Amino acid sequence: xxxxxxxxxxxxxxxxxxxxxxxMIPGPTAITAEVLAAGARPVLSHSDPRLRAxxxxxLARLRLLFDAPSSQPVVLGGSGTLAMEIALANLIExxxxxxxxxxxxxxxxxxxxxxxxxxxxxxxxxxxxxxxDPETVRRALGEYRPKVMTIxxxxxxxGVRVDIPPLSALAREHDALVVVDGVCSIGGEEFxxxxxxxxxxxxxSQKAIGAPPGLAIVTVGPRARAVxxxxxxxxxxxxxxxKQWLPVMExxxxxxxxxxxxxxxxxxxxxxxxxxEVLSEGLPGRLTRHEWIARAFKAGVAALGLENVxxxxxxxxxxxxxxxxxxxxxELVEAVRDEGVxxxxxxxxxxxxxxxxxxxxxxxxxxEILTALGAIERALVRLGxxxxxxxxxxxxxxxxxxxx
Ligand code: PMP
Numbered sequence: 001x002x003x004x005x006x007x008x009x010x011x012x013x014x015x016x017x018x019x020x021x022x023x024m025i026p027g028p029t030a031i032t033a034e035v036l037a038a039g040a041r042p043v044l045s046h047s048d049p050r051l052r053a054x055x056x057x058x059l060a061r062l063r064l065l066f067d068a069p070s071s072q073p074v075v076l077g078g079s080g081t082l083a084m085e086i087a088l089a090n091l092i093e094x095x096x097x098x099x100x101x102x103x104x105x106x107x108x109x110x111x112x113x114x115x116x117x118x119x120x121x122x123x124x125x126x127x128x129x130x131x132x133d134p135e136t137v138r139r140a141l142g143e144y145r146p147k148v149m150t151i152x153x154x155x156x157x158x159g160v161r162v163d164i165p166p167l168s169a170l171a172r173e174h175d176a177l178v179v180v181d182g183v184c185s186i187g188g189e190e191f192x193x194x195x196x197x198x199x200x201x202x203x204x205s206q207k208a209i210g211a212p213p214g215l216a217i218v219t220v221g222p223r224a225r226a227v228x229x230x231x232x233x234x235x236x237x238x239x240x241x242x243k244q245w246l247p248v249m250e251x252x253x254x255x256x257x258x259x260x261x262x263x264x265x266x267x268x269x270x271x272x273x274x275x276x277e278v279l280s281e282g283l284p285g286r287l288t289r290h291e292w293i294a295r296a297f298k299a300g301v302a303a304l305g306l307e308n309v310x311x312x313x314x315x316x317x318x319x320x321x322x323x324x325x326x327x328x329x330x331e332l333v334e335a336v337r338d339e340g341v342x343x344x345x346x347x348x349x350x351x352x353x354x355x356x357x358x359x360x361x362x363x364x365x366x367x368e369i370l371t372a373l374g375a376i377e378r379a380l381v382r383l384g385x386x387x388x389x390x391x392x393x394x395x396x397x398x399x400x401x402x403x404x
Contacts, residue, residue, distance in 0.1 A: 021337065024372045025344040026156045026184060026319040026359035028206035028213045031274070035211055035363075038273035044265050047257035051265055054272045055252040061275040062217060065186060065209075065283070066201050068193030071219035074245045075271070077264035078216035080183035080204035082240070085113050086218050087179045087200040090228045090235060090242045091148050094118030099146035099176065101132050103162055103314075104155030105348055106181060117236075122146070128350050129158055129321075131314045134166050141174040147227075149176045153185040156357070157348040159310040159321035161189060168197040177224055183207060186217075187278055188290040188318040188361040199224040205267065208290070208318050210362035211274035214267040220246065277363075290317040293360050293369050296399035300373040303395030304380065304387055309348075309355065318361040321346065325385050329353045335379035341372050366400050 023030045044051040055075070062073040076082065088110055092098060098114040098121040100107050107123065114121040122144050126132045141149070149171040154161045168178045177199040182191060186201070188208030193201045199221045206213035220228075220242060228235075228242050235241050239261060248258030278286060294317040298308055301322050309321040324332055333345050333356050346355030360369050373392045380387040 020340055022341045022368060022371055022375075024341050024358050024360065024364075024368065026207070026357050026361070027204075029208075029210065029359055029362040029364065030368075031210055031212055031270075032277065032363045034277065035270050035273045039212065039266050039270040041266075041269060044269075046259065046263050046265060051263070051268070052252060052255065052257055054268055055249075055263070056255065058268065058272045058275055059249055059253050061279055062219065065191075065275070065278065066182075066193040066198075066219045067191060067195065068198065068201060068219045068221065070194050071201070071221045072225070072246055072249055074218045074220060074242065074249050075263075075268065076216050076218075076245065076261075077214060077267065078204075079206075079213060080181070080202070080216065081109060083183070083202035083204060083216035083218050084109050084181060085237075086216065086240045086242060087181075087202045088113045088148065088150065089117050089237055089240055091177055091179070091200070091224060092117050092119040093231060093233055095120065096148070097121065097144055097146040099124065099137075099140055099144055099149040099171075101137065101149065101151050101162070101167065102126065102155075103130075103132060103152055103160040104157035106152045106155050106157060106183070107150065110150045110179075110181075126160070128348065129160060129309045129311050129314070131160065131311065132162060132167065134170060137167055138170050141170055141176060145174065146176050148179055150179045150181065152181045153191070154182075154189060154316040154318055156184045156319060157321070157346070157351075159308070159316050159319050159357070160314045161185065161310070161316040162314070164196045164198070172197050177227060184316070184318055184361075187286070189316065190287055193219060193221070205271055205274070207359070208361040209271070209274050210277060211271045212267065214264060215271055218242075287317075289365065290361060292400070293364060293366055294318070294320070296366065296396040297358065297360050297369040297373065299399040300369070300392035300396035301376075304377065304392040309351065319357055319359045321348075321351070321355060321357050323351065323355045325380070328380075328383060328385065332356060332379055332383060335382055336372075336375050338382075339375035339378045341375035343372065343376075370396060
């Protein structure tokens with residue numbers, strides 16, 4: 001016998017030690033070997049012509065990704081939260097009003113940013129897993145008259161995707177600027193910044209774009225820029241000041257280097273490689289792939305008798321948030337990891353300890369979602385749940401074949 005027989009526990013421990021875990025959390029996501037390799041290059045000077053070319057090309061591609069020809073993209077070392085802060089803080093002054101549309105916990109960050117900048121805010125909260133009622137938004141806009149309205153396109157705590165156009169149209173009618181958090185959507189969900197009236201869009205590198213974590217991305221439209229220019233009081237942010245960064249980005253796009261702070265040159269190289277993959281695949285094809293695997297994954301989850309938290313009409317293509325079977329807590333996430341797949345716990349206060357989240361975005365295809373479903377099935381069985389092995393996989397397979 002070539003290999004000694006080991007207990008399944010030993011085998012699983014060895015697999016975990018060998019780092020054979022498939023990363024399926026809703027960000028950061030697994031990246032391709034090409035994107036990884038793009039980061040394994042010598043560090044470039046920020047004025048090196050090669051870096052200039054990388055930045056200029058990436059900014060142009062981000063404009064395509066956000067479908068926002070009128071906007072200036074800005075890319076900085078940081079994460080999605082930095083992008084949220086830059087987006088909102090530049091537009092508000094003490095006493096200004098912000099209307100925050102909340103479909104999960106990430107809207108809460110806009111509350112904190114508004115508060116720290118001395119602005120007032122009102123929140124419209126959707127019931128767990130549900131979309132926001134446009135009539136409630138219309139009323140809130142009419143009564144509150146905010147300067148800015150924020151939308152979380154896909155909230156990563158609930159898996160709810162918001163239909164932006166009807167809401168942004170209402171904001172326009174009431175002269176409010178629209179800020180959209182696309183951290184968990186851009187690159188995996190349809191997005192049309194200009195056509196949807198988005199004044200500032202934002203995301204980060206580590207989700208559906210398929211690059212490692214480390215970059216904050218903001219697109220600034222003309223109305224937002226004018227508001228930044230016309231501030232009555234000086235902006236208290238320094239690194240976060242768009243007035244410093246917009247000319248730097250414009251300079252790069254014009255073929256010359258710019259400087260306000262040292263750019264994250266290695267991260268920028270990985271972003272360029274990821275954007276190359278996004279556009280080589282083609283945006284329509286990429287979005288169809290996300291929709292295809294999302295439908296199959298969600299069908300698999302439902303076939304296991306588990307509940308999708310997001311309502312069917314609002315269920316995102318980039319991730320799935322699932323309620324655990326009664327009596328099962330976060331040990332399910334641990335058990336799935338023991339089966340070789342890393343998923344995430346629920347973070348919404350109403351789901352904490354009672355649910356899990358799976359990201360299926362970026363470099364993710366049918367093989368990954370089937371592997372994840374298989375691991376979830378085995379973990380449920382090991383935890384004593386009455387699950388028929390293969391039931392979720394079969395449903396997912398059928399969904400994959402049906403729309404392939
Ligand atoms: N908004 C949304 C919708 C998110 O999912 C996240 C990250 N999970 C953030 C904002 C914050 O991004 P980061 O963790 O990169 O700061």
